[in-house]
Amino acid sequence: MWDDLNENLDSLRSQGRLRQLQPRRIEGVHLIDQAGRRLINFGSNDYLGLASFLASKTIDVDSVGARASGLVCGWTDRHQLLAEKIAAFERTEAAIVFPSGFAACSGTVSALCRQGDLILSDALNHASLIDGCRLSKADRIVYPHRDVKAVARLLAQHRTQYRRVWIVTDSVFSMDGHVAPLRELCGVASDHDATLIVDEAHGTGILGDHVSGACESLGVKDQVPIRIGTLSKALGGQGGFVACPRVVAEFLVNHCRPLIYSTALSMPAVESAIVALEHPDELRRRRELVCALSRQLRSQLGLSGVTAIESGIPIIPIPIGSDAEAVAASQRLYESGMFVPAIRPPTVPEGQARLRVSLSADHRAEMLGRLIEGLPSF
Numbered sequence: 001m002w003d004d005l006n007e008n009l010d011s012l013r014s015q016g017r018l019r020q021l022q023p024r025r026i027e028g029v030h031l032i033d034q035a036g037r038r039l040i041n042f043g044s045n046d047y048l049g050l051a052s053f054l055a056s057k058t059i060d061v062d063s064v065g066a067r068a069s070g071l072v073c074g075w076t077d078r079h080q081l082l083a084e085k086i087a088a089f090e091r092t093e094a095a096i097v098f099p100s101g102f103a104a105c106s107g108t109v110s111a112l113c114r115q116g117d118l119i120l121s122d123a124l125n126h127a128s129l130i131d132g133c134r135l136s137k138a139d140r141i142v143y144p145h146r147d148v149k150a151v152a153r154l155l156a157q158h159r160t161q162y163r164r165v166w167i168v169t170d171s172v173f174s175m176d177g178h179v180a181p182l183r184e185l186c187g188v189a190s191d192h193d194a195t196l197i198v199d200e201a202h203g204t205g206i207l208g209d210h211v212s213g214a215c216e217s218l219g220v221k222d223q224v225p226i227r228i229g230t231l232s233k234a235l236g237g238q239g240g241f242v243a244c245p246r247v248v249a250e251f252l253v254n255h256c257r258p259l260i261y262s263t264a265l266s267m268p269a270v271e272s273a274i275v276a277l278e279h280p281d282e283l284r285r286r287r288e289l290v291c292a293l294s295r296q297l298r299s300q301l302g303l304s305g306v307t308a309i310e311s312g313i314p315i316i317p318i319p320i321g322s323d324a325e326a327v328a329a330s331q332r333l334y335e336s337g338m339f340v341p342a343i344r345p346p347t348v349p350e351g352q353a354r355l356r357v358s359l360s361a362d363h364r365a366e367m368l369g370r371l372i373e374g375l376p377s378f
């Protein structure tokens with residue numbers, strides 16, 4: 001009955017691309033595997049170490065589940081408070097909270113980009129934006145990664161044939177640590193009356209004086225009307241959000257399927273995000289720590305070709321190339337007591353397998369020393 005699925009899995013296995021869930025325990029910046037081995041964890045997106053910090057705070061809840069979708073009765077006064085705090089953090093008229101960042105991205109893009117519209121989407125966008133584009137009834141063109149000239153050309157060629165053109169991009173690319181050229185994209189968007197939707201999943205909590213992301217850091221908040229973020233990476237919890245003009249929020253509440261047909265974000269996740277946003281000084285203090293570690297690691301590894309803003313991003317890819325070599329390098333680090341995931345296609349393009357180091361404010365300088373010793377030369 002399942003022959004086709006078995007064949008597919010066998011084919012992945014023979015290519016060394018079979019993925020499996022591994023039960024582990026996480027303790028701060030350590031990961032404890034099933035055999036009880038304690039490894040330094042360089043694989044988490046908890047960049048600020050807030051996941052444990054929030055667990056140490058009293059999070060009062062009188063229920064766990066939100067009990068219903070937002071529109072039925074699951075949007076509580078606490079969801080409303082969180083949405084207001086996010087809108088204040090992002091300096092937008094409104095914000096909406098989603099059960100995950102994936103739902104926020106896929107749901108927002110698929111709902112807002114409609115028939116008669118065109119989407120221009122960066123080639124390395126996250127799967128959640130890609131799925132949003134696929135589910136949308138708009139036409140779409142994928143432009144080469146960060147290629148503003150290509151975007152300008154496409155706009156000049158196609159703008160008049162469409163009611164609305166959307167430029168959709170990650171702000172910080174999750175597998176490369178690149179920052180999107182947001183100022184330049186805003187420039188071409190304004191020249192051609194296009195609208196940006198930016199996914200700040202890896203920018204939130206890391207970039208900008210108020211740590212609200214790359215749009216803030218690059219001074220383009222006012223030109224990027226729709227900014228999506230997640231509560232589950234630097235903010236240490238779970239869930240996603242869209243910060244936007246009030247009319248967009250109202251439109252999403254009426255048309256965005258993952259918002260309408262999914263139970264609202266759980267209460268502990270709502271409360272922990274509220275606590276995170278109530279500690280702006282702690283966020284900034286931890287951001288300074290992790291960005292300093294990131295700059296230090298890049299400099300010690302001699303990684304060049306990154307811009308000033310990128311040098312502090314706590315995502316540091318170590319290029320390897322072949323899948324087998326990336327897995328072997330990850331395995332050697334594992335044997336030396338460090339977890340650094342090997343990232344292979346389809347997450348990255350063919351032939352570009354890599355190690356993806358992610359840093360946390362709770363890593364210590366000596367941990368970076370061990371990592372540098374264990375990394376392959378490149």
Ligand SMILES: Cc1ncc(COP(=O)(O)O)c(C=O)c1O
Nearest residue numbers: 100101102126128174201230232
């Ligand atoms: C760029 C980007 N956008 C969106 C998401 C989805 O966020 P979440 O994990 O909250 O669903 C991720 C998470 O992997 C991501 O890396």
